[in-house]
Amino acid sequence: MYGLESFLSAIAGFVASPAILDVFWATLLGIVVGMLPGLTATLGVALMTTLTFQMETDRAILILICMYVGAIYGGSRSAILLNIPGTPANAATSLDGYPLARAGRAGSAMAIATTGSFIGSLIGMAALAVVAPALAEFALSFGAYEFFWLSVFGVLIAGQLTALDDPIKGWIAGLLGLFVAMIGQEGIHAVPRFAYGSTDLRGGIQLLPAMVGAFGFAEVLTVMRHRAYRVVRGSTDSVWAGIRQAARYRITAIRSGLIGTFMGLAPGVGEDMGAWASYAAARQASKNKEEFGKGSVEGLVAAETGNNAAVPGALIPVLTLAVPGSAPAAVLLAAMIIHGIRPGPLIMIEFPDFVYSVVAMVFLATCAMAILGLLLTRPLLLVLRVTRERLMPIIFVLCTVGAFAITSRVFDVWVMVAFGVLGFILREMKYPMAPLILGIVLGDLMDKNLRRGLVLSDGDLSPFFNRPISIALWGSALLFVLVSMPATRRWLGRLVGGGRRRQPSSGQPGGTP
Amino acid sequence: MTRPMDKADFVFSLVLTAFGLGVVVESLRLPRLAEQNINPYTVPGLLPGILGALMALCGIALLVRSALRGGWRLGAAEAQETQAEAPADEPAPVPDRHVALRLGVTVALTLGYAVGLFGHVPFGLATVAFIFLFTTATEWIELGRRPPLRALASAAVIALFVGFGVQLLFERVFYVRLPG
Numbered sequence: 001m002y003g004l005e006s007f008l009s010a011i012a013g014f015v016a017s018p019a020i021l022d023v024f025w026a027t028l029l030g031i032v033v034g035m036l037p038g039l040t041a042t043l044g045v046a047l048m049t050t051l052t053f054q055m056e057t058d059r060a061i062l063i064l065i066c067m068y069v070g071a072i073y074g075g076s077r078s079a080i081l082l083n084i085p086g087t088p089a090n091a092a093t094s095l096d097g098y099p100l101a102r103a104g105r106a107g108s109a110m111a112i113a114t115t116g117s118f119i120g121s122l123i124g125m126a127a128l129a130v131v132a133p134a135l136a137e138f139a140l141s142f143g144a145y146e147f148f149w150l151s152v153f154g155v156l157i158a159g160q161l162t163a164l165d166d167p168i169k170g171w172i173a174g175l176l177g178l179f180v181a182m183i184g185q186e187g188i189h190a191v192p193r194f195a196y197g198s199t200d201l202r203g204g205i206q207l208l209p210a211m212v213g214a215f216g217f218a219e220v221l222t223v224m225r226h227r228a229y230r231v232v233r234g235s236t237d238s239v240w241a242g243i244r245q246a247a248r249y250r251i252t253a254i255r256s257g258l259i260g261t262f263m264g265l266a267p268g269v270g271e272d273m274g275a276w277a278s279y280a281a282a283r284q285a286s287k288n289k290e291e292f293g294k295g296s297v298e299g300l301v302a303a304e305t306g307n308n309a310a311v312p313g314a315l316i317p318v319l320t321l322a323v324p325g326s327a328p329a330a331v332l333l334a335a336m337i338i339h340g341i342r343p344g345p346l347i348m349i350e351f352p353d354f355v356y357s358v359v360a361m362v363f364l365a366t367c368a369m370a371i372l373g374l375l376l377t378r379p380l381l382l383v384l385r386v387t388r389e390r391l392m393p394i395i396f397v398l399c400t401v402g403a404f405a406i407t408s409r410v411f412d413v414w415v416m417v418a419f420g421v422l423g424f425i426l427r428e429m430k431y432p433m434a435p436l437i438l439g440i441v442l443g444d445l446m447d448k449n450l451r452r453g454l455v456l457s458d459g460d461l462s463p464f465f466n467r468p469i470s471i472a473l474w475g476s477a478l479l480f481v482l483v484s485m486p487a488t489r490r491w492l493g494r495l496v497g498g499g500r501r502r503q504p505s506s507g508q509p510g511g512t513p
Numbered sequence: 514m515t516r517p518m519d520k521a522d523f524v525f526s527l528v529l530t531a532f533g534l535g536v537v538v539e540s541l542r543l544p545r546l547a548e549q550n551i552n553p554y555t556v557p558g559l560l561p562g563i564l565g566a567l568m569a570l571c572g573i574a575l576l577v578r579s580a581l582r583g584g585w586r587l588g589a590a591e592a593q594e595t596q597a598e599a600p601a602d603e604p605a606p607v608p609d610r611h612v613a614l615r616l617g618v619t620v621a622l623t624l625g626y627a628v629g630l631f632g633h634v635p636f637g638l639a640t641v642a643f644i645f646l647f648t649t650a651t652e653w654i655e656l657g658r659r660p661p662l663r664a665l666a667s668a669a670v671i672a673l674f675v676g677f678g679v680q681l682l683f684e685r686v687f688y689v690r691l692p693g
Contacts, residue, residue, distance in 0.1 A: 054687060168578075172529065172571050175564055179536060182561045191544055191557040217623065224619040225612060228655065389655060390668070392619075393647035394675050397640050400627050401679060405689045410632045417627045421620075429521050447560045454554035 003129060006356035007363075014364055019062055026063040027368035028376075030070020034077070035383050036391060037084045038223035041071035041271075042215040042327040042437075043395075046208055049335045050402035057339040062361045064335055065315075068328050069121060069365035072271050072311055073373060076113040076304055080106060081384060089271030089310070092279040092303035099295035107377060111242025112297055114373040116253060116304030121366035123257030123305075124264065124312030129359045131265075136320040136355075139345035144453035145464050149473035150267075151446035154323050155439055156477045158268025160484055162432035167484040173431045177439020178446065180205050187448050200411040207334045207440055209403040209412040210419045214433050215327065216399040217420025220392045222427060228388060239377050249301045252282050260306035264313020268438035270326025271307040271314070278306025312362045319343050319355055323442065327434045330441050338406075516582070522575055523584030530572030536565025611654050618654065622647050636691040641676035645669055 014020060026048070033044035048067045052060035075086030080097035093113060100109035142150070155178060159170030183194045184204025195201040246253070256278035263274040282302030283292045292299045314325025315332070322344040324330035336343050341351055348355065403416035423433055457463045464470060482488045540562035545553070579585070622643065630639035648668040652660045660668075683689040 051687065168571060168574060172568070172575070175568050175571065179561065179564050179568070182564065186557045188555050189546060189549075189551060189557060191546070193543060193557055193561060194539065220623065221616065221619060224651065225616050387652075389648050389651040390671060392651075393622075393644040394671075396623050396626070396647075397644065397675065397679060400631055401683060401689075401691065404631075404691070405683060405687065408689065410692060413627055413631055417624065420623075429525060430518070450560055451555040454559075455552050459554050 002352075003133065003356055006353050007129065007359050010353070010357040010360035011363065014062065014360060019059055020364070022059060022063050023066055023364045023368045024372065026066035027070040027365055028372050030067040031074035031077070031369070031372060031380065032383050033067070034071035034074025034086045034090075035380065036386065037078050037082065037086055038219050038388065038392065039071075039395065040087045040215050040219060040328075041068055041075070041089070042211060042331060043219060043399075044068075044071045045328045045331040045335075046211045046215065047398050047402045049208060049331055049338070050212075050405045053335070053338055053406060057341065058357060060339055061332070061336065061341075061358070062364075064332055065358065065361040066365040066368065068332065069308070069311055069362065069369055070372075071328075072307055073114070073117040073304075073369050076117065077110065077380060078384065080109045080113065081381070087271075089275055089307040090303075091272065092275040092306070093300060095279070095293050095303070096296045096299040097303075099293075100297075100300065103295055105242075105295075107239045108242035108245060108297075109300060110377055111239035111374065112246040112300050113304040114239075114370055115243050115246035116256070116301040117308040117373070118366060118370040119253045120257045120260055120305035120308035121311060121362065121369070123254065124261045124309040125359055125362045125366065127258075127261045127309075128312040128316055128362065129356070132316050132319050132355050133348050135316060136345055136348040139320055142321075142345060142469065143467075144449040144456060145467055146469045146473065147445055148449040148453055148464065149470050149477070150321065150323060151442040151449070153473045153477045154267030154442055155435060156480055157266055158438045159432070159435040160480050161263075161266065161269045161273050162434045163430070166430065169429075169431045170435050173426065173433070174435035174439045177436040177441075178443045179439075180210065180436075181440050181443020182447065187444060188451060200409065205415055205440070206406070206412060207437070208331070208406055209415040210440055211327070211331055211334075211437055212399045212403050213416035213419030214423035214436060216395065216402075217416060218423030218427060218433070220396050220399070221420065221424040223388050223392060239374055243374075245297050246301050249298050252285075252298050252302050253305045255281060255285070256302040256305035257309040260309030261313035263306070264310030264325045265316050267317060267323045267325060267442075268327070268330075268434050270329070270434060271310040274310030274313070275303045275307035278302045278309075308366075312359075315358060315362070319347055319358065320345060322445070324438060327437050330437050333441065519579045519582040519584030520587055521584075522579035523587070526572045526575035526579055528572075530569050530576060533565045533567070533569030533572055536568065537562055538565075540565055615651060615654050618650050619647075622650065632692040637677045637680045639676075640679060641672045644672035644675055648672070 014023070030041070030044055033039045034041060044067045045064050048064055052063050055063070071087060072089050075090035076093045076097065078084050078086035079090040079094035080101050083094050083098040085091040085094050097109045097113060100106070155174035156171065159172075159174040160167040161170075163170030163173075181204075183201060185192050185202055192202045259278045259281055260271075260274035263269050263277050264271070266273075279299060279302045282298055283289055286292065286296075286298055288296065288298065310326065314329040317323045317325045318329045318333045318336070320343070322333060324333050333343060341347075341354060399416060399420075400413055403412045404410065406412065423436075426436070427433065453464060465474065540558035543556070543558035543561070545556050545558075547553075626639065626643040630643065645668055648671070649660060649665060652664060652668070680691055683691055
């Protein structure tokens with residue numbers, strides 16, 4: 001009841017204040033950022049953090065959440081019209097959205113994507129309201145050992161799920177991120193590590209310039225490396241027909257919303273996997289599997305519901321464990337810390353109303369997204385006429401100024417450039433960026449809790465392994481590593497295959513061979 | 514035939530292994546603070562050392578895998594990357610001959626702006642020059658000839674608007690003093 005009251009009072013507060021204008025312009029800007037190939041939700045939220053850090057906390061976080069929700073949704077436009085996902089989260093959208101657009105049903109496809117995104121966001125929002133307080137209470141029982149394993153688990157699972165074909169590359173990216181977090185004065189004895197006499201390096205590598213580089217400058221280089229995009233031209237049908245078509249797949253939408261929320265909850269995994277997992281599940285359960293990839297409405301609903309549900313899902317671990325569920329959520333975590341909020345298990349004790357304020361922010365952003373998405377279908381197409389040759393230098397200027405603005409250090413601009421070049425090279429070699437960023441976020445947590453745990457146990461490693469929550473965390477981490485190994489998969493395959501071969505005879509007593 | 518990715522993995526694995534071992538050595542060289550009687554389990558080099566060792570292990574695993582796939586033959590002919598099939602009614606993609614030039618110009622101009630101009634030349638001026646040069650150069654490459662005067666004029670207007678607009682926004686609205 002307290003939660004509902006807080007939620008309604010937050011909504012009333014935002015609606016009755018000029019903040020409601022922020023909701024619309026920030027969501028619209030997010031949609032535009034998401035639409036433009038090369039501009040990701042992470043970059044949008046990171047750049048907007050640099051522009052809002054002097055605002056009041058609630059207003060700044062509201063703008064960032066609107067940008068996040070808008071960008072993940074906006075990416076569906078370019079996926080549908082260009083066959084280029086505006087953000088990586090919309091890759092699954094292009095599989096069915098683009099064939100629909102080519103068939104002259106671009107308007108329907110955009111409406112289907114809007115409806116799916118709306119439903120997904122609402123399901124994720126409900127989960128955020130229900131799960132976050134409970135998870136925060138549960139997390140109060142976490143000690144140094146559990147937080148150590150939580151950070152290990154986060155980097156491992158993010159590495160594995162963002163590089164499904166080659167998990168070792170995901171883990172290497174995570175290790176590099178953790179190492180970056182080790183640079184600078186450590187948090188227990190203030191000893192500078194890997195600083196080599198540099199005052200700037202003593203202060204450590206800040207998350208925001210690194211993220212702006214890895215997701216902004218690296219993206220500029222990637223976009224300029226690849227072929228220019230062309231918009232699908234031709235007839236477009238009515239958007240309203242799309243809403244009716246999407247409404248037919250209620251079960252798919254609810255299933256995808258739950259899957260997306262769950263994938264958002266997993267550390268560092270985020271919207272991309274939310275969309276892919278929902279799409280795979282929808283295909284598995286569909287009566288019309290053969291239509292998937294050829295313009296299936298059901299597939300489009302699943303992909304868009306899944307990725308938008310992951311947005312509020314990714315905020316759950318941010319608020320309750322200070323562990324981001326996705327790359328944009330990592331920026332939001334940093335922004336909350338900049339604004340004096342301390343996400344983590346104590347959030348329901350220190351800032352109980354803030355959690356419900358965030359739920360209200362997601363709700364308002366979702367409503368704005370649906371209204372703008374449906375009403376501005378045609379005007380928004382003009383955005384795609386901006387050529388990369390004109391857009392990319394502006395983005396790079398914003399990356400440079402954004403990296404500089406937070407602490408006014410030219411060093412941060414160099415960090416942005418270094419991470420941009422490193423990020424570009426790693427991306428070209430198929431290393432995912434999300435584990436790298438998660439590593440930077442979780443490095444300090446891992447370092448402090450490993451050493452605290454060892455002090456508490458006087459060097460005894462057993463508490464790391466025999467406490468119930470620790471067992472669940474390290475057991476899951478070990479399972480993930482083992483399952484990803486080709487040898488283990490071959491062995492499991494043989495086991496399952498052998499079982500299947502034996503099944504007929506064991507199922508038929510006295511059966512003939 | 515060797516895939517280009519195997520060669521890249523082979524080279525990167527060598528770099529990663531060397532880097533991981535370097536991190537281990539540097540972690541061992543970090544102060545142990547024994548003279549301050551601190552708890553030996555809180556030495557600053559503990560986690561960095563573990564991370565260095567893990568990076569070296571991953572590097573070795575990648576090295577073995579890429580070597581087994583022939584990635585060590587750096588000069589060998591490359592297998593063609595499988596290209597996604599275009600729909601039948603779409604024209605076949607034209608090979609992009611300008612990738613290296615476009616990327617080279619992008620890297621040179623962005624690095625020149627961020628490292629060379631930013632902080633040394635007044636922000637507005639540096640930004641106007643950067644945006645105009647970037648737009649003109651990349652459009653020139655894309656078109657294969659000098660862009661028309663109208664395109665140059667619009668690039669100049671955009672450069673002026675963004676250069677001085679961003680400066681005004683940050684200095685007057687966000688109170689961030691830009692360098693130069």
